[in-house]
Amino acid sequence: MSGWAFRAAAALVVVTALPLVWMLLASVTPESRLFEPAALWRGPFVLDHYRALFEERNFWVPIRNSLVVAGTTTLFAVTLGGGCAYALARMHFRGRYLILAFVLAVSMFPQISLVAPLYLLLREAGLINTYPGLILPYLTFAMPLTIWLLVGYFRQLPRDVEDAAAMDGAGRLRTLVEIVAPLAWPGIATTAILTFVYCWNEFLFALSFTLGPERHTVPVAIALFRGQYQVPWGQILAAAAVATLPVVLLVVLFQRRISEGLTAGAVKG
Amino acid sequence: MHRDQRAALPFVLPALTAIALVAIAPMLWTLWESVHLHDLRMPWLGQPFIGLDNYAEAFGDPRFLDAALHTAAFVVGSVALELLLGLVFALAMSLAWRGRALIRVVVLMSWAVPTVVAALVWRFLFEGAEFAWFAHPVAAWVPIVLADAWKMTPFVALLLLAGLESIDPALYDAARIDGAGPWRQFREITLPLLRPALLVAVLFRALDAFRVFDVIYVMTGGGPGTATEPISLYTFNTLLQHLRFGYGSALSVLIFLTTFVLALLYIRLAGRTLLEERA
Numbered sequence: 392m393s394g395w396a397f398r399a400a401a402a403l404v405v406v407t408a409l410p411l412v413w414m415l416l417a418s419v420t421p422e423s424r425l426f427e428p429a430a431l432w433r434g435p436f437v438l439d440h441y442r443a444l445f446e447e448r449n450f451w452v453p454i455r456n457s458l459v460v461a462g463t464t465t466l467f468a469v470t471l472g473g474g475c476a477y478a479l480a481r482m483h484f485r486g487r488y489l490i491l492a493f494v495l496a497v498s499m500f501p502q503i504s505l506v507a508p509l510y511l512l513l514r515e516a517g518l519i520n521t522y523p524g525l526i527l528p529y530l531t532f533a534m535p536l537t538i539w540l541l542v543g544y545f546r547q548l549p550r551d552v553e554d555a556a557a558m559d560g561a562g563r564l565r566t567l568v569e570i571v572a573p574l575a576w577p578g579i580a581t582t583a584i585l586t587f588v589y590c591w592n593e594f595l596f597a598l599s600f601t602l603g604p605e606r607h608t609v610p611v612a613i614a615l616f617r618g619q620y621q622v623p624w625g626q627i628l629a630a631a632a633v634a635t636l637p638v639v640l641l642v643v644l645f646q647r648r649i650s651e652g653l654t655a656g657a658v659k660g
Numbered sequence: 661m662h663r664d665q666r667a668a669l670p671f672v673l674p675a676l677t678a679i680a681l682v683a684i685a686p687m688l689w690t691l692w693e694s695v696h697l698h699d700l701r702m703p704w705l706g707q708p709f710i711g712l713d714n715y716a717e718a719f720g721d722p723r724f725l726d727a728a729l730h731t732a733a734f735v736v737g738s739v740a741l742e743l744l745l746g747l748v749f750a751l752a753m754s755l756a757w758r759g760r761a762l763i764r765v766v767v768l769m770s771w772a773v774p775t776v777v778a779a780l781v782w783r784f785l786f787e788g789a790e791f792a793w794f795a796h797p798v799a800a801w802v803p804i805v806l807a808d809a810w811k812m813t814p815f816v817a818l819l820l821l822a823g824l825e826s827i828d829p830a831l832y833d834a835a836r837i838d839g840a841g842p843w844r845q846f847r848e849i850t851l852p853l854l855r856p857a858l859l860v861a862v863l864f865r866a867l868d869a870f871r872v873f874d875v876i877y878v879m880t881g882g883g884p885g886t887a888t889e890p891i892s893l894y895t896f897n898t899l900l901q902h903l904r905f906g907y908g909s910a911l912s913v914l915i916f917l918t919t920f921v922l923a924l925l926y927i928r929l930a931g932r933t934l935l936e937e938r939a
Contacts, residue, residue, distance in 0.1 A: 396756055397756065399749060399751070399752035400749070400763055403749045403752065403753075403766070404762060404766045407814065408766055408769075410778075410781045410782065410810065411770075413781065414777075426788040471674050471678055472675055474674065474675065475672050478668040478671035482664035482667060482668040484664045484667075484668040485665060491938055492927075495927065496923065499867060499923040499926075500683055500687065501915050501919045502871065502873075503871065503873065503896060503915055504690055504912040504915055504919075505683065505686045505912075506896065507689075507690055507693055507905050507909045508685075508693065509682075509686050510900070511689070511905065530682045531679075531686075534678055534679050534682075535679065538675060542938045543938060591774065592775060592776075594774075594874045595873050595896070598877075599899075599900060609774070610775075610777075610874075611776075613777070614776050614780070614877065622787075624787075627780055628780070628781070628784060631776075631777040631780050634776075634777050635772075635773050635774065638772040638774070639769055641772070642768045642769055643765055643769075646761070646764050647764070649768055650764055650818055653771070653818060
């Protein structure tokens, strides 16, 4: 490899990793030494911020909220979207192209344009500050995303197995559940992971439709962290590390699939 | 040809109904709100129809016009920076044969980090500095754009890398035989052939940058004053702080229309091939 490419690649790795490493180090550094860069690397390291996070701030609550909301949304979106994607990928019917274009268009809706009506709707239904009050709005971006990605995966599958199933007289739904889904499993898993990550990271809807710490998701909880006298940076960075951990784990475990899904999808950033 | 017309319905209908309920109906409701006076702090006023008054107010509202300007500047600045860096990194990734897995993990990591976390970490890095970045109306943009670039450049690099990998390597071999140096190869083969991928990346990022909210909410809250307030944040404040739903909805519609134009361009360029792959 030519010299400059190697240096650029190395620079990319360092520049990208450095803020995250800094975050990790700062999260185990006592508050008094947080703003001395040299001291950050030396230690001694303490777990005070993490202890305060879970014992005083009850950070388990936003984690639970995020898991419930992101998990349920992903489940709904993949199930509903999976059926739709299968029909779009494998059946011949009028309006297929139109539906695809429609799905693509909805995936580009700016979230802020939906805040006013969704707020009024959820308020009317008594769903502000509840789990369904977040899951329903999350479907606005999760459904188009899953449909779009899954159509791509379903189309890549070999056709003959399905045709054999059809010859056997298996219905469409049975073919989907018993033949197609197991075959497309890697694609379905990738779709689920991407959807989960988008939900886990979502901020605007969660900020708009929750009121108190009992229903805040992880990003909202961190963004609204306030100390009594000053910004509690140590705890904020510890919380940031905790928020990052699950998504980074997913990325490391499924890196190849995720990067394929991202470039193939290219519908959401 | 359309033998599955009936069979497809039960598969397609649930998903489409869900999308219609959570996205289409609310969007129509936003349109309705935008031509009505609706102030949650003054329920006694009711919700009278006021035609295009909310829109007229927007175009005479200095805070909105400022916010539109901020948004445009942010789009231009962040997309240009991300494109330039993304191109360099994409080229480096395409040439690198060692450490590819490491590069990919690192690149995906910054994509996967919640935007709120990226914004907080960068705010922390800049809070430690001598200069009070966040107190200055222009300088406050520097950490914002850097945080956004840190988060999104990897994504741009991935998009461009896919474009680079679709270029036929034989072209470079032929150019080398003709005695073209690396710079000429880049200018005459890479750049023209990468143009579609570049356009897609630009529009895709522009669409996203135009809606910027998280980074700015967390880093500056739009401040100092309203010096870094983008339209999405102003709209959010109009709705949920000032509770002016009619006016806020008009702003939402304006954002929607702008996005719509950008999205049409994007679909014209990228969507057709994306659609054809799937249809």
